[in-house]
Amino acid sequence: MAGSPVAKTPHFALHRAALSSAHEGRALFPVADAWLGVLLPKRWAKRAVTRNAIRRQIYEVAREKAGGLPQAALVVRxxxxxxxxxxxxxxxxxxxxxxxxxxxxxxxxxxxxxxAAVPGHATSASGDFHAV
Incomplete structure (x- = not known):
């Protein structure tokens, strides 16, 4: 999150980090794969039901696009x-x-x-992308 977003839309920003820590030389996560985190501040979505609906949409779209996501830590904000x-x-x-x-x-x-994502391909927690 320290750097600028790698992609933006009117309501979302996507941040990306390498999977290995530059100063320590060790991996951030145990598996080199796509890792996804979600940041939904109450400031922008006051109702919990709205934040949960948005979060479910983020994870579902990521599952559909899992084959096309880079091997990196991604945060959707x-x-x-x-x-x-x-x-x-x-x-x-x-x-x-x-x-x-x-x-x-x-x-x-x-x-x-x-x-490209594989049509009809759904991943599990141990599949192509991991929720953080």
Missing amino acids: LRSEFSRQQFVSATSDALKRAVRAELVQLLERVAPRGA
Whole structure:
């Protein structure tokens, strides 16, 4: 999070870190794979039900894109509020569609060239991406 985001959308920022620590020379995680963390501040999503709905969308889109994610530690950060006037319900289908569309756009920006997710491929906790 110390560096600038590697990708942004109107509501999200994506931060990336190498899997090995430069100053200690040891691995941050036990497996060289895609690791995903989520940061959803109450400042931008006041209701817990909204934060949980957004978090579920982030993990689901990452699962779909798992084959195309780089081997790195990734953090998806909510950086602005979804309008409560436009999305009145905390878990509306319209909100979920808007979140999903931005997340697909965000994760496609960091996918290595030529890498594509395997259609119908769902990963488990020990699969292609790991939740942090």
